[in-house]
Amino acid sequence: MAGVMLKDIRKAYGQVQVLHGIDLDVAEGEFVVFVGPSGCGKSTLLRMIAGLESITAGEMSIDGQVVNDIPPSKRGIAMVFQSYALYPHMTVYDNMAFGLRIAHESKTEVDRRVRAAADILQLTPYLDRLPKALSGGQRQRVAIGRAICRDPKVFLFDEPLSNLDAALRVATRIEIAKLKEQMPETTMIYVTHDQVEAMTLADRIVVLSAGRVEQVGRPLELYEHPANLFVARFIGSPAMNIIPATILESGETTRISLSGGRSLPVPIRTETAKAGEAVNLGVRPEDLLVATGDDYLFEGTVSIVEALGEVTLLYVDGLPGTEPVVVKLPGIVDIRKGNIVRLAAPAAKLHLFDAAGQAFSKKR
Numbered sequence: 103m104a105g106v107m108l109k110d111i112r113k114a115y116g117q118v119q120v121l122h123g124i125d126l127d128v129a130e131g132e133f134v135v136f137v138g139p140s141g142c143g144k145s146t147l148l149r150m151i152a153g154l155e156s157i158t159a160g161e162m163s164i165d166g167q168v169v170n171d172i173p174p175s176k177r178g179i180a181m182v183f184q185s186y187a188l189y190p191h192m193t194v195y196d197n198m199a200f201g202l203r204i205a206h207e208s209k210t211e212v213d214r215r216v217r218a219a220a221d222i223l224q225l226t227p228y229l230d231r232l233p234k235a236l237s238g239g240q241r242q243r244v245a246i247g248r249a250i251c252r253d254p255k256v257f258l259f260d261e262p263l264s265n266l267d268a269a270l271r272v273a274t275r276i277e278i279a280k281l282k283e284q285m286p287e288t289t290m291i292y293v294t295h296d297q298v299e300a301m302t303l304a305d306r307i308v309v310l311s312a313g314r315v316e317q318v319g320r321p322l323e324l325y326e327h328p329a330n331l332f333v334a335r336f337i338g339s340p341a342m343n344i345i346p347a348t349i350l351e352s353g354e355t356t357r358i359s360l361s362g363g364r365s366l367p368v369p370i371r372t373e374t375a376k377a378g379e380a381v382n383l384g385v386r387p388e389d390l391l392v393a394t395g396d397d398y399l400f401e402g403t404v405s406i407v408e409a410l411g412e413v414t415l416l417y418v419d420g421l422p423g424t425e426p427v428v429v430k431l432p433g434i435v436d437i438r439k440g441n442i443v444r445l446a447a448p449a450a451k452l453h454l455f456d457a458a459g460q461a462f463s464k465k466r
């Protein structure tokens with residue numbers, strides 16, 4: 103089983119602790135994406151799996167074998183970097199064949215593997231070109247091809263699309279999704295700060311913050327059931343609105359009052375909380391709608407309208423002491439700056455977090 107197992111993995115550079123005990127079990131053939139803000143330690147963790155960084159403490163196994171002291175070349179992994187790292191003086195063919203030649207594979211085997219990888223990535227017409235005669239997207243495909251040739255058990259990607267422009271990013275992301283389907287047994291671990299890549303490619307996403315795992319789950323599970331405020335704000339764009347509130351009645355369902363004074367029922371269990379406790383109500387911009395009747399969360403004044411065609415974003419002021427509430431409405435709407443709007447949301451779409459930022463679990 104070419105899974106990857108991390109047990110209480112820690113990393114320190116001198117006195118500086120960067121990873122504080124990561125536990126993770128990646129199954130064979132699984133596509134796992136590490137996301138998190140800049141500096142949270144996602145690249146460091148990936149480089150530790152690759153063997154490019156030492157492990158300060160904890161145990162790491164690949165394919166059932168403890169690899170803490172095994173060099174990168176013996177781990178059965180291949181890594182694709184943001185910078186492509188191609189040899190500029192070698193043709194596409196020679197770049198892809200390089201690792202196999204070093205490993206003393208026969209000429210026929212090298213040729214078979216290079217051509218098979220080129221075929222998967224539609225690089226066959228470019229095999230005789232030098233990297234400088236390729237686009238950024240094609241260069242990244244060569245880097246991926248070079249990794250495929252090595253027939254790795256585990257494929258590691260470190261922000262492979264971040265040097266590409268928007269259109270190429272989309273095209274190459276789709277290539278990677280296809281690659282995953284063509285290599286169902288290969289375990290893939292992918293680092294990105296791009297949410298769309300994480301949501302579309304991952305079987306499971308690992309959200310990291312300051313060297314700790316905040317939550318691990320399927321993309322839509324994280325979107326629908328964030329475990330805490332950090333994940334709630336991190337997954338989804340624009341970010342979830344967080345509105346301070348107070349519990350009026352706790353129990354199997356809950357009644358809260360918002361900072362503006364309105365009270366409302368929320369179908370979330372809060373038996374562990376008491377009346378009077380401070381909480382935060384979470385509601386995603388796309389779950390808010392403009393209410394026509396009296397059944398609404400709050401009333402406010404539109405301070406900014408961003409008409410993007412496909413959607414319209416409204417920034418609504420009205421809750422004392424909070425950021426403007428962001429509303430994402432489909433299409434083009436006839437609402438202008440200065441208008442007063444009442445905002446509502448389906449009760450099932452509301453989230454509730456305790457004062458420490460942990461979610462009260464929603465009924466599923």
Ligand SMILES: Nc1ncnc2c1ncn2[C@@H]1O[C@H](COP(=O)(O)OP(=O)(O)OP(=O)(O)O)[C@@H](O)[C@H]1O
Pocket residue numbers: 115118120138139140141142143144145146147295
């Ligand atoms: N060689 C090093 N010596 C000391 N500190 C380091 C070293 N390499 C990384 N760090 C620190 O470790 C932390 C994690 O870095 P890392 O590159 O893993 O973050 P990241 O989540 O990948 O960020 P980014 O998205 O910006 O690439 C950062 O605070 C960084 O400054």
